[in-house]
Amino acid sequence: MPETTMKPSLIRALASRLKRGEIRSDAASLESHAQDKWFARHLPDAVALPRSRESVIQILQFAHQHRIPLTPRGAGHGYVGGCVPVHGGIALSLEKMNRILEISADDFVAVVEPGVKTAAFQEKAEALGLFYPPDPASRADCSLGGNVATNAGGPRCLKYGVTRDYVLGLEVVLADGTLVQLGGRTHKNKTGFDLHRLFVGSEGLLGVVTKATLKLLPRPPYRAALSVGVDSTTRAASILASVFKSGFLPSALEIADRFTLEAAMRRTGSKRFQGCQSHLIIELDGQETAVRSDLRDLTRQIKAFNPTFIQRGMGYDGCEAIWQIRREFSYSLRDTGLTKLNEDIVVPRGRLISLFEFAEKLQRKHRIPVACFGHAGDGNIHVNVMIDRSSNEQERRGEAMLDALFKQIIKWQGSITGEHGIGLAKMPWFDQAVSPASRQLHKTIKDALDPLGILNPGKFLS
Ligand SMILES: Cc1cc2nc3c(=O)[nH]c(=O)nc-3n(C[C@H](O)[C@H](O)[C@H](O)COP(=O)(O)OP(=O)(O)OC[C@H]3O[C@@H](n4cnc5c(N)ncnc54)[C@H](O)[C@@H]3O)c2cc1C
Structure with missing residues (x-):
C-alpha cells in the first residue's frame, strides 16, 4: 500500500500537465476535501478538480507512475467515510464534471458526467416526461457518480430497483490511466461480461467513473399515498405483509418507530403521531384511474387493522405533504x-x-x-x-x-x-459479512485492476 506525502515539487509537476485551477493545495481546499458526512477525516496532500476525462486520465497516469494514493470523490455526501483520503495523496473530486450531455426521449436514455446532482437531473428528466427512479434522501446534494459508486437506493427502489438497475453503460478511467467504455445505451445487452456493473457499488476502489449512460422510464402520471399510524410495530408489520399478499407493489413502503415519531413531533410541533407506536407511508403510482381505485381498496384493507389514523395524499402535492414530515426524521433525531x-x-x-x-x-x-x-x-x-x-x-x-x-x-x-x-464505517464487519472465498475474489479483482493499490487505499480491501 503506498503511503506518501506529496512534495510540493510533485504537486507542481502534476499541475503542469493540467489546466489552470485543476490542482489545488491551499489549506481551504484540503480542509473541504477531508471528510464526508461521517466522522472520519484526513487531509489530502492535493485536491484535483478535473473538468474533462482527459484531465482524469493525466491525473491517474501521474498517480500510477509516482504511486500516489488517489481517492475519488463525488459530492462528499456519503455516510460511511468512503471518500475520506485516509492515506493522503490526491482527493480527486468529480464535481466540475457536471454536465448532462444528453437526455433522449426516443431512446429513454441519458448520458451524464459524474458530478451532476441527482435531484437536478431528475427534474430535467421529469420535465421531458421521463423518470429516473433512484431517490436517495440526499439527492439534492449528492452526485450521480457517487450514486453509481455506492449503488445508491431510496424509498422508490422497492418497486423500481436501485442505481445499478439504471446503469446501462459507463466510461471508466482505470488506475493506470487506461480509458474503458463498458456496456452501451440499449436497455438490453448481453455482449460479454456485465463489466459496467462491476464498477457499480465499487466505492472508488476499481476505477474512476467519468461518464454514465442511464436508463430512463416513462414518468408515472399520477401518485397517491397513505399515511397510517398504528399502535404497535407488530400491527405495522401485519399491514405490510397484507399489502404484498393482496398483490400490491407500492412505489414506497416506509416505516418509523415511536422514538423517531416523537422526535419528529417535537421538531415540527405536529400532534399527528400522538398515540402511535409506529407509522407507515404507502405510496402508489401509475395511471390516475388505476391508482385511485387501488388506493380505495388498500384503504379498506388497512382499516380492518384498526389503525390509529389514516391520512390520504392525492396527486403530487398531496403526496409531498405526507413525505414532508418523513424528510424531517433525520433532522429530528439530530435535534435530540x-x-x-x-x-x-x-x-x-x-x-x-x-x-x-x-x-x-x-x-x-x-x-x-x-x-x-x-x-x-x-x-x-x-x-x-x-x-x-x-x-x-x-x-x-x-x-x-x-x-x-x-x-x-x-x-x-x-x-x-x-x-x-x-467505506470506513462498516470495515470492521466486512470480513464477517462475506465468505473467505468471496473476500479472496474481491481481492483478485482489485489486484487485477489496481495492482499498485493506489485507488482509495485504506478502505475495506486494504
Ligand atoms: C442526509 C443524508 C441522507 C442520505 N440518504 C441516502 C439514501 O436514502 N440512500 C442512499 O443510498 N444513500 C443515502 N445517503 C448516502 C449518500 O448520499 C450516498 O452514498 C451517495 O450516493 C453519495 O454520493 P456523493 O456524490 O456524495 O459521493 P461521495 O460521498 O463523494 O463518495 C461516495 C463513494 O463513491 C466514490 N466515488 C464518488 N464519485 C466517484 C466516481 N466518479 N468514480 C468512482 N468512485 C466515485 C468515493 O470514492 C466514495 O467511496 C445519505 C446521506 C446523507 C448525508
Missing part, C-alpha cells in the same frame, strides 16, 4: 442533541418484527436509545444508535451495540449495508 450512529442494515423481509424486537432488546440492555425508520418494503431499516458522544462510556457501549447488531444481521442472512456502502 445525541449523535446518531446510523446503520443502513437490511434483513430478509420476514425478519422485520424480529429486527424491531432486537433493537428494543439492545436499548434495554445498554440503556441507550435506538431509533429505527426506513424502507420497510425492502427490509432496509436505518437503525440509529443514539449516543452522547461526550461520554466515553456511551461511545464504548454504542460500539458494543453496533457489534451485536451486525452479528445478528449476519446470522439472519441480512446485509450490513443496503445503501451507504462499506
Whole structure:
C-alpha cells in the first residue's frame, strides 16, 4: 500500500500537465476535501478538480507512475467515510464534471458526467416526461457518480430497483490511466461480461467513473399515498405483509418507530403521531384511474387493522405533504442533541418484527436509545444508535451495540449495508459479512485492476 506525502515539487509537476485551477493545495481546499458526512477525516496532500476525462486520465497516469494514493470523490455526501483520503495523496473530486450531455426521449436514455446532482437531473428528466427512479434522501446534494459508486437506493427502489438497475453503460478511467467504455445505451445487452456493473457499488476502489449512460422510464402520471399510524410495530408489520399478499407493489413502503415519531413531533410541533407506536407511508403510482381505485381498496384493507389514523395524499402535492414530515426524521433525531450512529442494515423481509424486537432488546440492555425508520418494503431499516458522544462510556457501549447488531444481521442472512456502502464505517464487519472465498475474489479483482493499490487505499480491501 503506498503511503506518501506529496512534495510540493510533485504537486507542481502534476499541475503542469493540467489546466489552470485543476490542482489545488491551499489549506481551504484540503480542509473541504477531508471528510464526508461521517466522522472520519484526513487531509489530502492535493485536491484535483478535473473538468474533462482527459484531465482524469493525466491525473491517474501521474498517480500510477509516482504511486500516489488517489481517492475519488463525488459530492462528499456519503455516510460511511468512503471518500475520506485516509492515506493522503490526491482527493480527486468529480464535481466540475457536471454536465448532462444528453437526455433522449426516443431512446429513454441519458448520458451524464459524474458530478451532476441527482435531484437536478431528475427534474430535467421529469420535465421531458421521463423518470429516473433512484431517490436517495440526499439527492439534492449528492452526485450521480457517487450514486453509481455506492449503488445508491431510496424509498422508490422497492418497486423500481436501485442505481445499478439504471446503469446501462459507463466510461471508466482505470488506475493506470487506461480509458474503458463498458456496456452501451440499449436497455438490453448481453455482449460479454456485465463489466459496467462491476464498477457499480465499487466505492472508488476499481476505477474512476467519468461518464454514465442511464436508463430512463416513462414518468408515472399520477401518485397517491397513505399515511397510517398504528399502535404497535407488530400491527405495522401485519399491514405490510397484507399489502404484498393482496398483490400490491407500492412505489414506497416506509416505516418509523415511536422514538423517531416523537422526535419528529417535537421538531415540527405536529400532534399527528400522538398515540402511535409506529407509522407507515404507502405510496402508489401509475395511471390516475388505476391508482385511485387501488388506493380505495388498500384503504379498506388497512382499516380492518384498526389503525390509529389514516391520512390520504392525492396527486403530487398531496403526496409531498405526507413525505414532508418523513424528510424531517433525520433532522429530528439530530435535534435530540445525541449523535446518531446510523446503520443502513437490511434483513430478509420476514425478519422485520424480529429486527424491531432486537433493537428494543439492545436499548434495554445498554440503556441507550435506538431509533429505527426506513424502507420497510425492502427490509432496509436505518437503525440509529443514539449516543452522547461526550461520554466515553456511551461511545464504548454504542460500539458494543453496533457489534451485536451486525452479528445478528449476519446470522439472519441480512446485509450490513443496503445503501451507504462499506467505506470506513462498516470495515470492521466486512470480513464477517462475506465468505473467505468471496473476500479472496474481491481481492483478485482489485489486484487485477489496481495492482499498485493506489485507488482509495485504506478502505475495506486494504
Ligand atoms: C442526509 C443524508 C441522507 C442520505 N440518504 C441516502 C439514501 O436514502 N440512500 C442512499 O443510498 N444513500 C443515502 N445517503 C448516502 C449518500 O448520499 C450516498 O452514498 C451517495 O450516493 C453519495 O454520493 P456523493 O456524490 O456524495 O459521493 P461521495 O460521498 O463523494 O463518495 C461516495 C463513494 O463513491 C466514490 N466515488 C464518488 N464519485 C466517484 C466516481 N466518479 N468514480 C468512482 N468512485 C466515485 C468515493 O470514492 C466514495 O467511496 C445519505 C446521506 C446523507 C448525508
